[in-house]
Amino acid sequence: MAETKTDATIDLRGVMCPINFVKTKLKLEMMSPGEVLEVILDSGEPIQNVPKSIKEEGHRIVEVKKEGDFFRLKVERS
Amino acid sequence: MTDHFIQDKTTKVTVNLEGAEQKMDFNDLKSGGFIKQRQKDLFTVRLRCPGGRLSTEKLIEISKIAHKYSKKGVVHFSFRQSLEILYVDYKEFNAIVAELEKIGQKVASCGPRVRVPTACGGCEYNPNGLTDTQKMAEMVDKTFFGTPTPHKFKTSFSGCPIDCARTKEMDLGFQGVVDPKWEEEACTGCTICAEACKEGAIESDPDTGKPIFDPLKCIWCGDCIRACPTEAWRPKRYGHIVRIGGKHGRHPMEAVEVCSFLPDEKVADAIRLTIEWYNANGRRGERIGNTLKRVGLDNYLKFMEPVFQNNQAVKA
Numbered sequence: 487m488a489e490t491k492t493d494a495t496i497d498l499r500g501v502m503c504p505i506n507f508v509k510t511k512l513k514l515e516m517m518s519p520g521e522v523l524e525v526i527l528d529s530g531e532p533i534q535n536v537p538k539s540i541k542e543e544g545h546r547i548v549e550v551k552k553e554g555d556f557f558r559l560k561v562e563r564s
Numbered sequence: 565m566t567d568h569f570i571q572d573k574t575t576k577v578t579v580n581l582e583g584a585e586q587k588m589d590f591n592d593l594k595s596g597g598f599i600k601q602r603q604k605d606l607f608t609v610r611l612r613c614p615g616g617r618l619s620t621e622k623l624i625e626i627s628k629i630a631h632k633y634s635k636k637g638v639v640h641f642s643f644r645q646s647l648e649i650l651y652v653d654y655k656e657f658n659a660i661v662a663e664l665e666k667i668g669q670k671v672a673s674c675g676p677r678v679r680v681p682t683a684c685g686g687c688e689y690n691p692n693g694l695t696d697t698q699k700m701a702e703m704v705d706k707t708f709f710g711t712p713t714p715h716k717f718k719t720s721f722s723g724c725p726i727d728c729a730r731t732k733e734m735d736l737g738f739q740g741v742v743d744p745k746w747e748e749e750a751c752t753g754c755t756i757c758a759e760a761c762k763e764g765a766i767e768s769d770p771d772t773g774k775p776i777f778d779p780l781k782c783i784w785c786g787d788c789i790r791a792c793p794t795e796a797w798r799p800k801r802y803g804h805i806v807r808i809g810g811k812h813g814r815h816p817m818e819a820v821e822v823c824s825f826l827p828d829e830k831v832a833d834a835i836r837l838t839i840e841w842y843n844a845n846g847r848r849g850e851r852i853g854n855t856l857k858r859v860g861l862d863n864y865l866k867f868m869e870p871v872f873q874n875n876q877a878v879k880a
Contacts, residue, residue, distance in 0.1 A: 534762070537791050547793030
């Protein structure tokens with residue numbers, strides 16, 4: 487998968503559910519449609535829940551990379 | 565909650581009211597929904613709220629009626645999601661029933677019959693929901709409420725395997741499930757599904773990251789479908805796990821699973837046939853779980869074949 491360019495990054499390692507999702511949501515709301523936010527999430531509960539919620543809000547997850555104990559997601563704002 | 569249902573005592577109650585003579589419709593009592601309290605002359609009036617759902621409009625009207633007739637000005641949420649108006653004087657039964665009827669609110673039932681179905685929020689608004697439990701509860705209430713059975717007959721609908729409506733404790737319970745299907749072309753090997761699966765039914769291939777699915781571990785919750793960023797996991801079919809013979813009370817029993825993916829449109833048939841079997845085989849005062857123990861699960865399953873037929877393994 488080709489590297490997607492990102493417009494902003496939010497590092498949510500160590501941030502609990504559902505605060506991590508709320509922060510993602512707020513950040514996305516500050517961005518324009520089509521812009522890409524990079525979200526860094528811990529494995530375990532955060533990666534189980536946050537992607538589901540991002541999808542349910544209508545945003546698109548365009549890239550996912552696992553890096554050791556965490557995930558790097560790229561989310562396109564709807 | 566007490567077991568002192570008035571229906572056993574109705575015949576002994578004399579219509580001996582102070583002052584003017586009043587007529588009481590004892591059939592109203594026999595159909596249940598009026599539960600004797602400790603306090604002399606006072607009863608709990610249990611309303612019929614399938615799935616525990618009420619419009620706010622109706623709730624406002626019920627509040628007014630409850631406020632008028634409850635001698636203590638209190639209501640209670642029953643364990644089966646219906647609203648109960650407490651401390652109602654039996655001399656006012658006719659009046660309260662008439663007022664409730666005017667707003668389209670029916671009184672529930674007690675005793676040996678099909679009870680008001682309970683349900684979680686379901687797929688209408690709960691993100692975990694896989695089936696429209698509220699719609700099903702409404703259908704069951706309309707079609708089967710009050711049908712006489714050898715003993716009480718409780719049904720419930722859970723929208724997902726978390727099973728908030730406790731289908732394992734019902735005489736007949738329906739729990740939503742989804743069969744996930746994976747399409748390789750759409751998969752990017754991101755491994756989120758393996759992380760999202762709480763059952764260990766999905767592992768990621770160490771090289772490609774693509775899922776290796778173990779159907780024996782899957783409980784059909786759909787977390788993989790919801791988590792997948794590329795829609796590589798999709799729903800193949802939705803349905804209900806059907807469980808029978810559960811109960812709580814003094815001697816709890818866990819229901820057994822008798823069908824794995826019953827579609828919505830077959831739920832009514834499953835209930836109708838189960839009631840038929842129960843009425844033919846059950847003894848008076850015997851819950852269906854005990855009837856199954858006495859008569860045998862195979863007997864029931866044979867009877868249910870027309871409905872359950874192609875619906876996968878039975879875990880008895």
